[in-house]
Amino acid sequence: MKRREFGLLAGAASMALLSGTSRGLAQDMDLKPTSGETVFMRGWQFRTDVVQSNVERYNQELGGHVDYATVTGDYPALMEQNLMANAELDMLYANPSSAARYFDAGWIVPMDELPNYEQIKADMLPNLLDAWSYKGKQLGLSYFASTRGTIVVNLKAYEEAGMSPADYPKNWDELYDQIYALQEKGVERPFLPHWFNEWFGISWGFVLEVMNRGGTIADPETHEPTITTDEDGPYYKTLAAWKKLWNSGMVPEEVFTYNEAGYIDAFASGRYIFSPQQIYDIATFNSPERSQVAGQTSLLPFAGQPWGIIDSGIYLMSNRERSEALTEDVKKFTSWYGYKDHTGDFYVAKRWMQENMLFSGYRSVMESPETEERIKAAIARPEDYKAILDVYQNTPFPKGVWSVVWSEEFNPWLKENLASFLLDDGDIVEMLEAMTAKIEELNDKYGI
Template sequence: MCLIGMKRVVISAKKEDRMASRVVTKLLGTVLMVAVLVVPLAMAYDEFDLRPWTNTPIYFQGWNYRPDIVEDNVRRYNEELGGHVQYSTIAGDYSAIMETKLVVGAPLDVLYGHAYDAIRYYRGGWILPAEELPNIEQIKADMYPTIIKALSYDGKLLGLPYFTSVIGCVAVNLKLLEKVGLTPQDFPKTWDELYNQLYEVRKRGLEHPYLPPWYVEQWGIPWAFIYETLNRGGRIVDENGEPLLTADGPAGDTLRAWKRIWNDGLVPHEVLGYKEADFLEAWESGQYLYTPTMLYNLKRHNDPYYSAIAGYCSVIPYAGQPWGMLDIAAYLMTAHPRTEGAKHDVMAFTSWYGYKDHHGEFFVANRWLENSMLFSGYRPVMESPLAEAVMKKALARPEDYRAALELYEHVQYPAELFQQPWAAEFQSFLREILDEFLLKDLPVEQVIQAMRDEINRLNAMYK
């Protein structure tokens, strides 16, 4: 966590990298100032004691992603600051399991959550907003405004950034691209161009040129529908949660495109039964030309330990149509009754883990960036030489560095949908109805109406 003098680092002096630096500066769009709520306990960062004041254990839980790194980070906090943090990994339906734990008051102090989880938990009275952290002003000053907006509700920042990325950027197998007689100049610029190109690729000998991200997790087929609808210019709901989906609009266009490539046999039908791990292995086998993926997964896709196409996995650049949407997760604090000392301990650990350590460095965020190419919601992390070096090393082509930054700059976010307290439930519904749509060849109009009906039902239930 490297920001002692709070200076903004310019990425490079070369002309091309100066351009990339300007892209990073514009990263995530808006430059609007976000109002900071000043809490009575506000104090300078170096006055916030990150050491525990009590011997009360802190229970920290997260989903199953690199628990080895998390455990080692926690070990460092405990050893160097005398902490009492106990970390455990949750397997299964993470959002549902954590909500149950919160409802019953199970031992839990700090947890991962997506932005829509945070809003739902906050409305339930189960989490303590990050807005109450003593060093919140400095934290917000280092965050991108759009990340603040995505993680805020009712004027309060709910959690500290764990990671940000783009989900739905389209990876390219450069080996197969050359084999079927195409070049990067032939990259599609829109979803429709991509789907149309699949037919030509099949004529050139590749039976299944496309691996769709229709796996079972909520960030699989439900998110694929959401971000493709967004990329085509549509919205799922308005600011009040009222449905905007229509059969003759972007949502219907998405379904028609999916039905066509499914029925025409351009995609492997077994993908509907995949979990994300199966999906990643299938892509990294080298059998497919294109697949939507997480931007951070490009590092893994180019690692020979995992991938048969290491060094040959590129990405389709932005050329007018955004690809995918912003994925963001946060560290959240529970609102369990605590003594003032125990409350300080939870806040101190959360600040250390989700912001800067006791040396004033972005230790955890930098480690995620270096090990997994997880992007950060903090400017000093993303605008550092480390970020540039990590990305250039992980990507297949030199031009992919700028392409990744531009994808990030133009990324969309379904704020109106994810601000709804029923967002997670609607995603579960999407998974079921979209599977049925493909497997039973349901009419587009019927499926869109079912989505609208479900949104109306959820709105009525939460009024």
């Protein structure tokens, strides 16, 4: 799979053209609701205070009737149940993998049907547009885009161990070598792996490391399994590295029980030196209110091998039964929330950038001076600004296992079996062969 290049480092001419466009022309559609009916919005549990206040602004300033609520638990499964039941659900968060499944089931309306779609499309970063498209349709609008698996570094502990940024590892093999070297120096917890107990935890940890090593797991077009069992391949090497790490005793078993908040807090405690994390959580780790490593969290730069995979959230419109007038209101609110507000401002996207450093799929947001200033305020060293953009630009997207109808079935299977593989001291070849068999079974199930 080719690396996705996002083009955030536009030239000076591009910046000159785009500066000031984050508040520009209003949308090519009237955003004021007219049906008087309720639009039901649902999302996962992240900064719900921000979401609620965004919705309240829409309701107050445009006379909307948007009902927002947070969904806790196994979000993809719960959303699928609601969509299947034709429940009161009009606009929702999703990852691209879920969106592909929902689209094949006929549960969502693609964004191509928005009256202002061409305007939206023109401002999108091309490869995010590709990541969020399926079977020729753009499934959702930009909530956030990020690199999950950015290797963050506790600089203070790293330097106390006699190391410096000049010693940063350039790939996964070098990283593991350095982890054991640090252990020999007396560092108890050099590494916090991506093995936590969320649907995007250990399974995504495997996907990201395999892709960083040059693998694909499944072909991005045919979705046929591409897993090999040779010891020099990215699949075997990843599991061999994991088995050695687990058997070393440096990773506490509690990591398998962490939710995302616990995983973030574990690194923020200062107990670890390296960890694959969300790129936007560099802001969290450098915040004195949230972290014991504030002002000391850097990241491994891109040096030929990518780090992590593109993780993103999109806003979807459901295809449930409702009046034509309400459907139009759903389109209006989705465009207001996922693109520009009624003043022509990227209000929601800019707020996510300023409050949580969530990257956007829109050029006008990512290439603005305000975004550059925000990122620079969140880093430990001036040179980390370029490092963040370089890592992000070179992050791959796992289209082979995400842009396919069976993604949300393969992922929980992979999560459960990878945890068992480590805890039960499983056989590497058997685990890889089981992955291949599972993908073949799913392809057969869906006629792929």
